[in-house]
Amino acid sequence: MINKSVGFIGSGRVTRILLGGWKRAGKLPQRIVVSDPNIDVLHTLKQQFPEITMTPNDNAQPAACDLVFAALHPPVLKDALAPLAGALKPEAIVISLTPKIPIAALTTILGGFQRIVRMNPNAPSIVNKGFNPVIFSPAIPAAEKAELLEFFEILGQCPEIQEEQLEAYAMITAMGPTYLWFQLYELLELAQSFGLSAQDAQTGIAAMVNGAVAAMFEAGLTPAQVMDLIPVKPLGEDETTIKDMYQTKLNALFKKLKS
Template identity: 45%
Template structure:
């Protein structure tokens, strides 16, 4: 099984998420080699995961299974530098939006290429991770790779053209809300609740509100009308405009 040895190109947040997910499941590898241009990033990663090896680009790229955990502007240049050491039967998984399988194929000789949009909740093995595979990907290897990726949470195959939409509406979605939850929790103490009481109230209500909105057959309008008082209702149009302009604008930039 090729996934017994992994290489990560990039040692940032996404690699941290993957390694933590594997550690949670006590899934061990013969070796994990990580390359990053920042020694501080590698040092911090090795403190969290002592078993990993810090290597150069060629060492990481020569592993049987390679994850490309880079921002899109860095991917093509890095592929040029690693092309000679990636074996013809390696499994290469890009975790970046925008850079298509066709572009990756123009640099790497392996036929076993995939793209995945990772999710931060994979850190606790609860990710929602779409993946797409190149034509000709070895079926046995594909099955084994999917088994590995499913350790991260819900992992499912989609057409490549849908990956960037999932990047906007799943991978980046928590960032649209986390800061709001933090702000709401900060209001609990001045209102007379303990931190524990506030967290419990916000968490439980959010979970129940999601269930009500998605699972009980009511239209969005009927759900929203269940609470007649809307303290920030006068700002809803402004917030909706922010979503439309910022998110659709970013989607246009990451769409291949």
């Protein structure tokens, strides 16, 4: 796949994440074409990835590549893709990185084009530790699917899922790091204020997070039993408030994604 041309329509965060993961693994495609209406965002991406070809305000050039990634938000995807149906090569594959819009709707937007994949990437892909669920159109033959999976798995795990599950994964695995990162960075600062070196703090926090998850899923204990393993709970009185925030905000956003 690294010998194929790759186009990105949109040069924002998700494009930077995917390119970063492939570059870190030494698997950056040989030809990468990126379009965006925001020239400043394009130049920022070009500074990080000098290999890319920029096409400001010209989506037709990335659409003419072998693999065409639609790295766009749902509200703008239809207007951006609809004019490109004629620019797509018959053997191209369109990979949508957008929630909400299913393959059937994408096919309609693209004038009947059926060689479509949907992927829900998450940020740890930038260090090849991603969890990126994927859905393939029936129009993608098995051999090409295997090639694509090999290319995607450079970024991390890439399970094939049912299309109706994608928005749930968007909430839990794609957005999930945002629920935790600010807390972990706060612990990192506190650890150093308590006298640990930056390296010792990083090592300890990484081991703690990995071990905590292993205890959840590998100890054979109920959730109550796992949480009872540690008697001192400095944030115990705030747990109900935090859980209420999860329920309120995440349920509301999930309903919006599914509407």
